Amino acid sequence: DSGVTQTPKHLITATGQRVTLRCSPRSGDLSVYWYQQSLDQGLQFLIQYYNGEERAKGNILERFSAQQFPDLHSELNLSSLELGDSALYFCASSVDPGQGNTIYFGEGSWLTVV
Amino acid sequence: QQQVKQSPQSLIVQKGGIPIINCAYENTAFDYFPWYQQFPGKGPALLIAIRPDVSEKKEGRFTISFNKSAKQFSLHIMDSQPGDSATYFCAASTQGGSEKLVFGKGTKLTVNP
Numbered sequence: 001d002s003g004v005t006q007t008p009k010h011l012i013t014a015t016g017q018r019v020t021l022r023c024s025p026r027s028g029d030l031s032v033y034w035y036q037q038s039l040d041q042g043l044q045f046l047i048q049y050y051n052g053e054e055r056a057k058g059n060i061l062e063r064f065s066a067q068q069f070p071d072l073h074s075e076l077n078l079s080s081l082e083l084g085d086s087a088l089y090f091c092a093s094s095v096d097p098g099q100g101n102t103i104y105f106g107e108g109s110w111l112t113v114v
Numbered sequence: 115q116q117q118v119k120q121s122p123q124s125l126i127v128q129k130g131g132i133p134i135i136n137c138a139y140e141n142t143a144f145d146y147f148p149w150y151q152q153f154p155g156k157g158p159a160l161l162i163a164i165r166p167d168v169s170e171k172k173e174g175r176f177t178i179s180f181n182k183s184a185k186q187f188s189l190h191i192m193d194s195q196p197g198d199s200a201t202y203f204c205a206a207s208t209q210g211g212s213e214k215l216v217f218g219k220g221t222k223l224t225v226n227p
Contacts (some may be wrong), residue, residue, distance in 0.1 A: 103160070
Protein backbone atom coordinates (compact mmCIF):
# COMPACT_ATOMS: atom_id res chain seq x y z
CA ASP A 1 0.00 0.00 0.00
CA SER A 2 1.57 3.27 -1.19
CA GLY A 3 -0.52 5.44 1.13
CA VAL A 4 -2.06 7.33 -1.78
CA THR A 5 -5.83 6.88 -1.87
CA GLN A 6 -7.90 7.30 -5.01
CA THR A 7 -11.67 7.22 -5.40
CA PRO A 8 -13.64 5.92 -7.12
CA LYS A 9 -11.79 2.77 -8.20
CA HIS A 10 -14.10 2.21 -11.14
CA LEU A 11 -16.41 4.55 -12.98
CA ILE A 12 -18.60 4.05 -16.03
CA THR A 13 -20.17 7.08 -17.62
CA ALA A 14 -21.61 8.22 -20.92
CA THR A 15 -20.07 10.43 -23.54
CA GLY A 16 -20.57 14.13 -22.90
CA GLN A 17 -20.73 13.69 -19.15
CA ARG A 18 -18.45 15.11 -16.46
CA VAL A 19 -16.72 13.17 -13.69
CA THR A 20 -14.50 14.02 -10.75
CA LEU A 21 -11.69 11.79 -9.55
CA ARG A 22 -10.41 12.28 -6.03
CA CYS A 23 -6.98 11.73 -4.54
CA SER A 24 -5.66 11.84 -1.00
CA PRO A 25 -1.86 12.01 -0.94
CA ARG A 26 0.38 10.24 1.56
CA SER A 27 0.51 11.87 4.93
CA GLY A 28 3.05 14.68 4.81
CA ASP A 29 3.31 14.84 1.03
CA LEU A 30 2.78 18.29 -0.42
CA SER A 31 3.02 17.49 -4.10
CA VAL A 32 0.34 15.70 -6.11
CA TYR A 33 0.64 14.43 -9.66
CA TRP A 34 -1.96 13.11 -12.09
CA TYR A 35 -1.12 10.58 -14.80
CA GLN A 36 -3.24 8.91 -17.46
CA GLN A 37 -2.51 5.33 -18.51
CA SER A 38 -4.00 3.99 -21.73
CA LEU A 39 -3.07 1.13 -24.02
CA ASP A 40 -2.11 3.32 -26.95
CA GLN A 41 -0.49 6.27 -25.16
CA GLY A 42 1.00 4.51 -22.17
CA LEU A 43 1.60 6.50 -18.98
CA GLN A 44 1.32 10.22 -19.60
CA PHE A 45 1.88 13.05 -17.16
CA LEU A 46 -1.10 15.37 -16.92
CA ILE A 47 -0.50 17.92 -14.19
CA GLN A 48 1.24 18.52 -10.87
CA TYR A 49 0.32 20.59 -7.84
CA TYR A 50 2.53 21.60 -4.96
CA ASN A 51 1.00 22.89 -1.75
CA GLY A 52 -2.13 24.09 -3.51
CA GLU A 53 -0.47 25.72 -6.50
CA GLU A 54 -0.11 24.37 -10.03
CA ARG A 55 3.53 23.40 -10.47
CA ALA A 56 3.80 21.75 -13.87
CA LYS A 57 1.56 20.91 -16.77
CA GLY A 58 1.85 18.03 -19.21
CA ASN A 59 -0.45 16.64 -21.85
CA ILE A 60 -3.65 17.67 -20.15
CA LEU A 61 -6.61 18.43 -22.39
CA GLU A 62 -8.50 21.71 -22.02
CA ARG A 63 -11.59 19.65 -21.08
CA PHE A 64 -9.71 18.44 -18.03
CA SER A 65 -8.89 20.47 -14.95
CA ALA A 66 -7.50 19.81 -11.54
CA GLN A 67 -7.00 21.48 -8.21
CA GLN A 68 -5.37 20.84 -4.88
CA PHE A 69 -7.25 21.89 -1.80
CA PRO A 70 -5.92 23.35 1.49
CA ASP A 71 -6.06 19.90 3.10
CA LEU A 72 -3.79 18.78 0.19
CA HIS A 73 -6.25 16.38 -1.40
CA SER A 74 -6.67 16.82 -5.11
CA GLU A 75 -9.43 16.41 -7.65
CA LEU A 76 -9.21 15.82 -11.39
CA ASN A 77 -12.26 16.99 -13.29
CA LEU A 78 -12.95 15.49 -16.70
CA SER A 79 -15.72 17.08 -18.76
CA SER A 80 -17.37 16.58 -22.14
CA LEU A 81 -16.13 13.03 -21.98
CA GLU A 82 -15.26 11.17 -25.15
CA LEU A 83 -14.75 7.46 -25.77
CA GLY A 84 -11.02 8.09 -26.03
CA ASP A 85 -10.90 9.35 -22.47
CA SER A 86 -11.41 5.80 -21.23
CA ALA A 87 -8.25 5.06 -19.28
CA LEU A 88 -6.73 4.42 -15.91
CA TYR A 89 -6.05 7.67 -14.08
CA PHE A 90 -3.32 7.62 -11.47
CA CYS A 91 -2.64 10.06 -8.72
CA ALA A 92 0.81 10.14 -7.17
CA SER A 93 2.37 12.16 -4.40
CA SER A 94 5.76 13.13 -3.06
CA VAL A 95 7.09 15.13 -0.16
CA ASP A 96 8.10 17.89 -2.53
CA PRO A 97 9.21 18.13 -6.17
CA GLY A 98 12.87 18.28 -5.29
CA GLN A 99 15.65 16.05 -6.43
CA GLY A 100 15.72 12.52 -5.18
CA ASN A 101 12.18 12.53 -3.91
CA THR A 102 10.29 9.39 -4.83
CA ILE A 103 6.75 9.71 -6.06
CA TYR A 104 4.26 7.14 -4.83
CA PHE A 105 1.37 6.10 -7.06
CA GLY A 106 -2.12 5.21 -5.95
CA GLU A 107 -3.96 2.22 -7.39
CA GLY A 108 -5.76 4.33 -9.94
CA SER A 109 -9.30 5.12 -11.01
CA TRP A 110 -10.60 3.15 -13.97
CA LEU A 111 -12.75 5.35 -16.18
CA THR A 112 -14.88 3.78 -18.89
CA VAL A 113 -16.76 6.11 -21.22
CA VAL A 114 -19.57 4.43 -23.16
CA GLN B 115 6.82 12.05 -30.40
CA GLN B 116 7.90 9.30 -28.08
CA GLN B 117 10.79 10.64 -26.05
CA VAL B 118 11.66 7.37 -24.34
CA LYS B 119 11.61 4.19 -26.41
CA GLN B 120 11.40 0.92 -24.52
CA SER B 121 11.97 -2.59 -25.77
CA PRO B 122 10.94 -5.35 -25.88
CA GLN B 123 7.18 -5.04 -25.40
CA SER B 124 7.09 -8.44 -23.76
CA LEU B 125 9.62 -10.88 -22.43
CA ILE B 126 9.38 -14.45 -21.19
CA VAL B 127 12.20 -16.05 -19.24
CA GLN B 128 12.69 -19.09 -17.08
CA LYS B 129 13.24 -18.83 -13.34
CA GLY B 130 16.85 -17.91 -12.68
CA GLY B 131 17.27 -16.21 -16.04
CA ILE B 132 18.44 -12.61 -16.50
CA PRO B 133 15.86 -10.55 -18.36
CA ILE B 134 17.17 -7.32 -19.85
CA ILE B 135 14.93 -4.40 -20.72
CA ASN B 136 16.29 -1.55 -22.80
CA CYS B 137 15.38 2.10 -23.12
CA ALA B 138 16.65 4.83 -25.39
CA TYR B 139 16.07 8.54 -25.14
CA GLU B 140 16.63 11.57 -27.32
CA ASN B 141 16.46 14.53 -24.99
CA THR B 142 19.97 15.17 -23.65
CA ALA B 143 18.49 17.36 -20.93
CA PHE B 144 17.12 14.29 -19.14
CA ASP B 145 19.00 13.91 -15.87
CA TYR B 146 17.02 11.34 -13.88
CA PHE B 147 16.18 7.82 -15.06
CA PRO B 148 13.95 5.70 -12.84
CA TRP B 149 12.48 2.26 -13.42
CA TYR B 150 9.02 1.40 -12.18
CA GLN B 151 7.42 -1.98 -11.55
CA GLN B 152 3.67 -2.41 -11.93
CA PHE B 153 1.62 -5.44 -10.89
CA PRO B 154 -1.92 -5.94 -12.24
CA GLY B 155 -4.41 -3.75 -10.40
CA LYS B 156 -1.71 -1.68 -8.75
CA GLY B 157 -0.01 1.59 -9.46
CA PRO B 158 3.62 1.77 -10.62
CA ALA B 159 6.17 1.55 -7.83
CA LEU B 160 9.72 2.88 -7.98
CA LEU B 161 12.22 0.07 -8.33
CA ILE B 162 15.56 1.77 -8.87
CA ALA B 163 16.81 5.03 -10.37
CA ILE B 164 20.04 6.40 -11.79
CA ARG B 165 21.53 9.77 -12.67
CA PRO B 166 23.79 10.32 -15.71
CA ASP B 167 26.97 10.76 -13.69
CA VAL B 168 26.90 7.03 -12.84
CA SER B 169 27.25 4.16 -15.34
CA GLU B 170 25.79 1.42 -13.19
CA LYS B 171 23.68 1.07 -10.08
CA LYS B 172 22.71 -2.09 -8.23
CA GLU B 173 19.97 -2.63 -5.70
CA GLY B 174 19.54 -6.23 -4.71
CA ARG B 175 18.87 -8.29 -7.83
CA PHE B 176 18.14 -5.22 -9.95
CA THR B 177 20.83 -3.38 -11.90
CA ILE B 178 20.63 -0.32 -14.12
CA SER B 179 23.30 0.15 -16.76
CA PHE B 180 23.58 3.63 -18.23
CA ASN B 181 25.36 4.68 -21.43
CA LYS B 182 25.31 8.44 -21.70
CA SER B 183 27.01 8.65 -25.08
CA ALA B 184 24.56 6.20 -26.63
CA LYS B 185 21.62 7.73 -24.75
CA GLN B 186 20.55 4.31 -23.58
CA PHE B 187 19.88 2.65 -20.27
CA SER B 188 18.79 -0.83 -19.34
CA LEU B 189 17.42 -2.87 -16.47
CA HIS B 190 18.84 -6.28 -15.63
CA ILE B 191 17.10 -8.61 -13.20
CA MET B 192 19.46 -11.20 -11.79
CA ASP B 193 18.19 -14.64 -10.75
CA SER B 194 14.67 -13.75 -11.84
CA GLN B 195 11.76 -15.24 -9.91
CA PRO B 196 8.10 -15.84 -10.79
CA GLY B 197 7.25 -13.04 -8.36
CA ASP B 198 9.11 -10.63 -10.65
CA SER B 199 6.42 -11.15 -13.29
CA ALA B 200 5.07 -7.64 -13.82
CA THR B 201 5.17 -4.75 -16.25
CA TYR B 202 8.30 -2.64 -16.08
CA PHE B 203 8.48 0.97 -17.17
CA CYS B 204 11.53 3.10 -17.74
CA ALA B 205 11.16 6.84 -17.38
CA ALA B 206 13.14 10.04 -17.60
CA SER B 207 12.85 13.60 -16.43
CA THR B 208 14.68 16.87 -16.83
CA GLN B 209 14.06 18.09 -13.33
CA GLY B 210 16.52 15.88 -11.53
CA GLY B 211 13.67 14.27 -9.68
CA SER B 212 10.19 13.03 -10.33
CA GLU B 213 8.58 16.05 -11.95
CA LYS B 214 7.10 15.59 -15.43
CA LEU B 215 8.30 12.03 -15.82
CA VAL B 216 8.26 10.75 -19.41
CA PHE B 217 7.55 7.01 -19.45
CA GLY B 218 8.42 4.30 -21.90
CA LYS B 219 5.52 2.12 -23.06
CA GLY B 220 6.36 -0.73 -20.76
CA THR B 221 7.63 -4.29 -20.93
CA LYS B 222 5.49 -7.15 -19.72
CA LEU B 223 7.82 -9.66 -18.08
CA THR B 224 6.78 -13.24 -17.41
CA VAL B 225 9.07 -15.46 -15.38
CA ASN B 226 8.11 -19.09 -15.69
CA PRO B 227 8.74 -21.47 -12.77
